[in-house]
Amino acid sequence: MATVYFTEDHEWISVDGNDAVVGITDHAQEQLGDIVFVELPEVGSKLSKGDAAIVVESVKAASDVYAPVDGEVTAANDALEGEPGLINDSAQADGWLVKLRLDDTTQLEGLMDEAAYKAMVG
Template sequence: MATVYYTDDHEWISVDNGVATVGITDYAQEQLGDLVFVELPEVGKSLSKGDAAVVVESVKAASDVYAPVDGDVTAVNEKLNDDPALVNSAAAGDGWLWKMKLADETQLEGLMDEAGYQAMIG
């Protein structure tokens, strides 16, 4: 079963057998408003923790989504090219952004669980 972690930048990361699926939280998509464009990373790209990996553009603003850990992009959510609003309707599900193979699983230790994240957004 996958374990889900959260970042201070409002990303969620679901980890299963060394592969992480990354998206933005419901809170983040509510703050952004209706998404009109998502710029996804290239498959094979190496990301370091804190790197801007994705750009999401809403009717309000453009915002970066950061890599929560080091790793290599193994897949991107192609559905978002045609339907970026999928992030608004299903941020924690079908609106995922990219998948990555973890380079260092110990980096997960610095992330929050759901209770910690809920406490942060209060």
């Protein structure tokens, strides 16, 4: 079963073994407003924890999404190219951004669980 972690930068990461799915939180999409464009990394590219990996543009602003851990992109959510609003409709399901193969699962130890994240955003 997958375990979901959260970052202070409002990303979520659902981890099952060495495989993970990454997206932005419901709180983040609410703050951004209507999302109109998403720039995703290429499959096969390597991401390093803390790198600006994805750009999400809304009617309000463009925002970087940071890699929560080191890993290789194994899939990008191509559906977002034609329908970026999926993030607004379903940030933690259909609106996922990328899938990663993790380089180092110990990097997950510094991330928050859902209760800690909810406490942070108040």
